[in-house]
Amino acid sequence: MTAATVNAALGNAGLLLMLVASIVGALSTVAAVRSGNVRALRGVSRYAWLILAGAVLATVMMQRALITRDFTLAYVQQVGATSTPALYNVAAMWSALEGSILLWVLVLAGFTAAVAWRYRKRTDDPLVAWAMVVMFAVSAFFAFVAFGPASPFQTVAIPPGFVDGPGPNPLLQNHILVLFHPPILYLGYVGFTVPFAFAIAALVTGRVGEGWLMETRRWALFAWAFLTIGIILGAWWSYEVLGWSGVWAWDPVENASLLPWLTGTAYIHSVLVQERRGMLRVWNISLLVATFALTILGTFITRSGIISSVHAFGAGEVDGYLLGFFGVVVFVSLGLIAWRGDRLRSPGSIDSPVSREGAFLANNVLFTVFAFVVLLGTLFPLLVEALQDRRTVVGAPYFDRLSMPIGLVMLFLMGIAPVLPWRKASTELLRDRLFWPAWMGAGCLVLALVLGADGWAPLAAFGLAGFAAGSALRQLVLATRRQGWRGLVGRANGGMVVHLGVILIAVGLAASNSFTHSATIPLEVGTVQRWGGHTFELLEITEEDTARVNVVKAQVLLDGDQAYAPAITLYKKIGANIGTPSVRTGFTKDVYLTIDGTVRPEPGATEVTLRVFVKPMILWLWIGAGLMAVGTLLAAFPGHRRRRPTDPVSAPIGDPDVEPAAVEPAAPVGAAP
Amino acid sequence: MSARSLNRRLKSTAGWVALLFVVVAALAVGATRDTGPQSAGDRVDAISRRIACPECDGESVYESRSRASEAIRTEIRAQVNAGRADDDQIIEFVAERFGGQVLLVPRSTGIEALAWALPAAALVVGVTALFFAFRRWRLEAAGVPEPTDDDIALVAEARAAERE
Structure with a gap:
């Protein structure tokens, strides 16, 4: 067979097109903006369309190669199999290193085109032009990586006797979330390129005021929301697939997604201070740079195999390039910040720590310290290996221990911050506004105690969660009372809906981490076993056999009313046995059943050993995630008077949509001015 | 008594003291009841x-x-x-x-102690930075300018002279 198949040829052509369009686009845009060539600038968006066309062509060719099982491609030999079901075959594209870079390339091209389309009438504005230059430069880097060192279109001779590939990793072909989690996560990761591009453009043009912030507010929110949803879908996938009943293992790959989320969250809070007061310019740009750089560093950490992780794709050829790119990003950004240092000094000052600004700053310190802890714990094995030449593992208990106090202080801050006015708060005001939220926290604490919770840390979490929920609800109640349904939209109100989602997740995590019980229960057909207030009875052990898999299921009657079927699946091509849990989901607790051990029970056997976990409040995590997504949409929803960048930054006094907390006179229950 | 004045009276110092009492009592009960892993x-x-x-x-x-x-x-x-x-x-x-x-x-001895010490140090640095930022803002608002490089050089000279 010839080496140059249609798939490889057109796929490579697509990537080459993207690479060339990115490089030419970046260079010609720089030339045009420097010479002030307005006509050339107006044509900048055509490069973005070429980039998108190249990326789409490459992706289509990769999908075609996967669908037709074109085993002349090394990548398809690695992840393709004739028996893989169609949907998992689509997802096979991102089940190994080269294909996941291709997905990154596609999403990046999509964002580049979206920015070009959004600002198509303003490409002669130097700020937009420089932002396009940055988008092109980043595109050029990833197109280069995909075209060269991590090419998914490498062709190889088919080895003699080769009939069929192994298919994707078994864990990546047994749950539907595999289709959604990586693309959505990448929308978040890659989405932060846009605000980063505008930040760099602001530094280059010297227009470091608030204009670029307003431009990128929704882009940042969009990226943040997708990163959030992507992370939580990953947690859900872990819960439904991995069989240890956990949602988060502090694995280096998970940490790599959490790091940009932490700095991104800090950014979307502190950016409000700059919009409102024109302060913290250097800090906001630094947070954006950190967020973008951490996505690159995270990809490097997890794709280069320098740190062992269950998610890692094995040692790749891209690590040097990623590390180099990370270095360039940090170096260029810091250089630009230093160069523009004089313009970045902002006038004005923050009057009091007890103010909205002060709370945002405290939030930023917490999130930054949290990000530092996660980065340190993730990289710590490298440090120990470098200094003492021995291997260590830093595991979940370390992160749990450090994130618990940070999380509690964050909840406390979420309770106080929403009631604080800008500038300065008086003691009387705090006493008045915090009273009912604080009692709501006390109520939640007592309720948790009555329901049987113990230990000071989870109880503190429940109490503070109630306090924070009280503050968020107070804001929403006051806003809707005054404005009707519009009291739910806009940044301040939508943000409170997001907070409520975060609080549900915090409660779910505190409860499920502290009060999970598990047991290993031997079952026999015909005998009812009791444990933890539940009954378990083995009905039978069944078998399903297809060309791809052989599934052995233990049909277990739970509490006498419904059968659940934890399974062990043998993936024939790979020869791996993968356990699949079966979960009864409930509002207060889940019952999570898995077959214990790695030995398959024989079909028709009358005995099996189950591992059972009873986990409280897991459902709250998924509900909280939904609420966060809804809240972000509400926050991005335009207010009734959309502020343009040219409008004054400070709201006129009494404008309720912009600052309800500062002007409202009443408390949530009853009313006292 | 109207709801409004009741609300105001509840929010008095007594209301806050009652809150504090409830919270401390509940936490104390919960913490002492903590028996660790049960089975x-x-x-x-x-x-x-x-x-x-x-x-x-x-x-x-x-x-x-x-x-x-x-x-x-x-x-x-x-x-x-x-x-x-x-x-x-x-x-x-x-x-x-x-x-x-x-x-x-990580153990709390040797190099592994860094895993515990560095986060604490980061928190201290962050809080100290915040403290100095607020201090600077307060001074600026009060009209006292930050010392310039010239000022600092002047002080350094004076101190050097003092030592000699």
Whole structure:
């Protein structure tokens, strides 16, 4: 067979097109903006369309190669199999290193085109032009990586006797979330390129005021929301697939997604201070740079195999390039910040720590310290290996221990911050506004105690969660009372809906981490076993056999009313046995059943050993995630008077949509001015 | 009494003192009631979360389904059932048998202490930076300018002169 198949040829052509369009686009845009060539600038968006066309062509060719099982491609030999079901075959594209870079390339091209389309009438504005230059430069880097060192279109001779590939990793072909989690996560990761591009453009043009912030507010929110949803879908996938009943293992790959989320969250809070007061310019740009750089560093950490992780794709050829790119990003950004240092000094000052600004700053310190802890714990094995030449593992208990106090202080801050006015708060005001939220926290604490919770840390979490929920609800109640349904939209109100989602997740995590019980229960057909207030009875052990898999299921009657079927699946091509849990989901607790051990029970056997976990409040995590997504949409929803960048930054006094907390006179229950 | 004035009276100092009392009492009851892991199974789980699976990539024994992890779980279960009182003793025992690299929590001695000290240092740095930022803002607002480089040089000169 010839080496140059249609798939490889057109796929490579697509990537080459993207690479060339990115490089030419970046260079010609720089030339045009420097010479002030307005006509050339107006044509900048055509490069973005070429980039998108190249990326789409490459992706289509990769999908075609996967669908037709074109085993002349090394990548398809690695992840393709004739028996893989169609949907998992689509997802096979991102089940190994080269294909996941291709997905990154596609999403990046999509964002580049979206920015070009959004600002198509303003490409002669130097700020937009420089932002396009940055988008092109980043595109050029990833197109280069995909075209060269991590090419998914490498062709190889088919080895003699080769009939069929192994298919994707078994864990990546047994749950539907595999289709959604990586693309959505990448929308978040890659989405932060846009605000980063505008930040760099602001530094280059010297227009470091608030204009670029307003431009990128929704882009940042969009990226943040997708990163959030992507992370939580990953947690859900872990819960439904991995069989240890956990949602988060502090694995280096998970940490790599959490790091940009932490700095991104800090950014979307502190950016409000700059919009409102024109302060913290250097800090906001630094947070954006950190967020973008951490996505690159995270990809490097997890794709280069320098740190062992269950998610890692094995040692790749891209690590040097990623590390180099990370270095360039940090170096260029810091250089630009230093160069523009004089313009970045902002006038004005923050009057009091007890103010909205002060709370945002405290939030930023917490999130930054949290990000530092996660980065340190993730990289710590490298440090120990470098200094003492021995291997260590830093595991979940370390992160749990450090994130618990940070999380509690964050909840406390979420309770106080929403009631604080800008500038300065008086003691009387705090006493008045915090009273009912604080009692709501006390109520939640007592309720948790009555329901049987113990230990000071989870109880503190429940109490503070109630306090924070009280503050968020107070804001929403006051806003809707005054404005009707519009009291739910806009940044301040939508943000409170997001907070409520975060609080549900915090409660779910505190409860499920502290009060999970598990047991290993031997079952026999015909005998009812009791444990933890539940009954378990083995009905039978069944078998399903297809060309791809052989599934052995233990049909277990739970509490006498419904059968659940934890399974062990043998993936024939790979020869791996993968356990699949079966979960009864409930509002207060889940019952999570898995077959214990790695030995398959024989079909028709009358005995099996189950591992059972009873986990409280897991459902709250998924509900909280939904609420966060809804809240972000509400926050991005335009207010009734959309502020343009040219409008004054400070709201006129009494404008309720912009600052309800500062002007409202009443408390949530009853009313006292 | 109207709802409005009732609300105002509740928000008095007495209302806050009552809140404080309820919170402290509830936390005290909850903390003293804390009995730790209740069953032997829960104790095995708690211990196995702190030990790394020796043959997998960064998973704990609790998460992992490999044979080695199963062996360690069985060992922990045997120790727990034999009535070893102290979790740390069991972990030390397992670490000795399987090599020290199975510990998931950095020790508080030697280089591993850095894993604990650096986060604390980061927090101190962050809070100190905030403190100085607010101080600068307060001084600026009060009209006292920051010392310029010239000012600093002047002071340095004066102090150098003093030493001589």
